Amino acid sequence: MTQVAAPALLVRKEITVEASQTRTFNVFTQEHGAWWPLTTHHIGTAAAETAIIEPRVGGRWFERAGDGSECEWGHVLVWDPPGRLVLRWEISADWKHDQTIDTEVEIRFVALGPALTRVELEHRRLDQYGSAAEQMRGIFDSEGGWTGVLRLFAARAQGS
Numbered sequence: 680m681t682q683v684a685a686p687a688l689l690v691r692k693e694i695t696v697e698a699s700q701t702r703t704f705n706v707f708t709q710e711h712g713a714w715w716p717l718t719t720h721h722i723g724t725a726a727a728e729t730a731i732i733e734p735r736v737g738g739r740w741f742e743r744a745g746d747g748s749e750c751e752w753g754h755v756l757v758w759d760p761p762g763r764l765v766l767r768w769e770i771s772a773d774w775k776h777d778q779t780i781d782t783e784v785e786i787r788f789v790a791l792g793p794a795l796t797r798v799e800l801e802h803r804r805l806d807q808y809g810s811a812a813e814q815m816r817g818i819f820d821s822e823g824g825w826t827g828v829l830r831l832f833a834a835r836a837q838g839s
Contacts, residue, residue, distance in 0.1 A: 688806045705761070762789075
């Protein structure tokens with residue numbers, strides 16, 4: 680994984696996946712709950728069983744627990760398969776859904792060959808966190824943040 684230098688109030692990550700652009704996009708979106716680390720990365724009170732991205736602009740990005748309860752994480756702003764996805768991240772610094780938080784996660788899927796895709800992720804507008812912006816940037820930029828999450832995603836997309 681390559682880490683790209685970024686200004687203080689956004690996080691950029693890249694990872695190369697040994698899979699086609701279409702497969703890579705589909706695993707990220709359609710199989711989101713299969714690779715997202717739900718045991719540690721959920722915000723609902725009940726244990727999450729899956730994470731879902733509804734495949735359309737305005738669609739919800741959310742977790743669903745075994746008891747059927749749902750907890751929103753955000754919404755789809757751009758749905759452009761297989762090349763681009765932009766999600767609105769609506770999770771506060773205390774890890775609760777908050778519609779007033781308006782950060783964005785843009786994921787680009789760049790075909791490098793028939794079975795090789797570069798995934799570029801940018802989590803921006805972290806200034807929305809006010810005094811917690813630097814703390815949140817550090818969390819998102821860490822192994823427990825987008826670095827580790829993208830590794831899990833790549834492993835799933837590559838079939839390992």
